[in-house]
Amino acid sequence: MKSKNYNGFYKTIIEDETIYRQIIEYSVETIVIHAGHKVLYINESGAKFLRGTKEALLGANVLDIFLEDSQPMIIERIHKGMTGTEPAELVEQTIRRLDGTLVDVELYCHPVIFGDQKAIQSIFRDITKRKQSERRLNDKEKLASIGQIAAGIAHEVKNPLTSVKGFLQLLKETQSHPYLDTMEAELNKALDTLQNLLQVAKPDLLEEPIVPIDFCKELTSLMLLFQERLYNVEVELLLTDSNMIILGKKNLFLKAFFNLLKNALEAMNNNGIIRVEHYYEDNMIHIKVSDTGIGIPKNKIKMLGTPFFSSKSDGTGMGLTQVFTTIEDHGGMIRVHSEVGKGTTFHVQLPINVEQKVTD
Ligand SMILES: Nc1ncnc2c1ncn2[C@@H]1O[C@H](COP(=O)(O)OP(=O)(O)OP(=O)(O)O)[C@@H](O)[C@H]1O
Numbered sequence: 001m002k003s004k005n006y007n008g009f010y011k012t013i014i015e016d017e018t019i020y021r022q023i024i025e026y027s028v029e030t031i032v033i034h035a036g037h038k039v040l041y042i043n044e045s046g047a048k049f050l051r052g053t054k055e056a057l058l059g060a061n062v063l064d065i066f067l068e069d070s071q072p073m074i075i076e077r078i079h080k081g082m083t084g085t086e087p088a089e090l091v092e093q094t095i096r097r098l099d100g101t102l103v104d105v106e107l108y109c110h111p112v113i114f115g116d117q118k119a120i121q122s123i124f125r126d127i128t129k130r131k132q133s134e135r136r137l138n139d140k141e142k143l144a145s146i147g148q149i150a151a152g153i154a155h156e157v158k159n160p161l162t163s164v165k166g167f168l169q170l171l172k173e174t175q176s177h178p179y180l181d182t183m184e185a186e187l188n189k190a191l192d193t194l195q196n197l198l199q200v201a202k203p204d205l206l207e208e209p210i211v212p213i214d215f216c217k218e219l220t221s222l223m224l225l226f227q228e229r230l231y232n233v234e235v236e237l238l239l240t241d242s243n244m245i246i247l248g249k250k251n252l253f254l255k256a257f258f259n260l261l262k263n264a265l266e267a268m269n270n271n272g273i274i275r276v277e278h279y280y281e282d283n284m285i286h287i288k289v290s291d292t293g294i295g296i297p298k299n300k301i302k303m304l305g306t307p308f309f310s311s312k313s314d315g316t317g318m319g320l321t322q323v324f325t326t327i328e329d330h331g332g333m334i335r336v337h338s339e340v341g342k343g344t345t346f347h348v349q350l351p352i353n354v355e356q357k358v359t360d
């Protein structure tokens, strides 16, 4: 009777352990137990998330997945965890997976006893989606406020300039002076710029129907526009998944990709490799425009998309404003990767089902 009870007791413990093991193994979160920076345990989901195998990760240095700048902070946290009993506060980190890709995670650490030694249990939660929507919101807010200010100024300046133009034309009818034509031409340039800005800042003003767009076809045609400037440029078109059609305002998109291609060419001084990619992944159309040009310094990346931000003597600095506004308006997002001296990639992602967002 007694032994039956014991058996039942052990059976329950073993069943409990199996259940706990399964809960941990297949938890959606990455669970790593480490001591002396060495990985002692990693769950199945964790190995998958880090794009490696359990075998490769066991015994590895846990610091290797953290970016160099954050390693001192992580070492400090681990040290605190090993010497105390309290869990460390939640932090957000970017980590590098085994295949080199970067991912945003929320990191939680807790001291535990593993086997017979003190160790740290770290739990990583993938927050890519949350980060993306935060960034999109920020971008959207930034664009909305910049757009409103820019459109307001453009509107105010445009009115007096239009009346100056009227008086100039009257003046020209009664008098002739060589400067008058130059004045009129310069005035027209200023008015065009303002009109352009109004359109970019308030694209809703542009009444355009929503139509199905085959980006593979449109991107190929756009490249033809640059033909005479592509003389010394190698062009790589990697266009797949052409059956995926986006609904949107076609002319706005054409203008946006024209602006990206023009920037790419200008960055390379018409010499280098330009690559245009199109593919479908995770319900999104991805379009990448890459160049092997001068690149953009890190501190300037944040400025991209701000009206009038330009490093070119003849640039208006409105090309990217138009690009960012158009992509945002279609529910998409845009990321920029750039290395000075190596080149730049503009990565546009557009949700395949955008009908709702563009029409409301
Ligand atoms: N592919 C790129 N490589 C390097 N720098 C770039 C690239 N794309 C944009 N930039 C930087 O961003 C700035 C803003 O670009 P944007 O297209 O808005 O204006 P612009 O090209 O200067 O003027 P415009 O488009 O009116 O000719 C550029 O002046 C340049 O410094």
Ligand SMILES: [Mg+2]
Pocket (backbone or CB within 6 Å): 259, 262, 263, 315, 319, 320
């Ligand atoms: Mg430009």
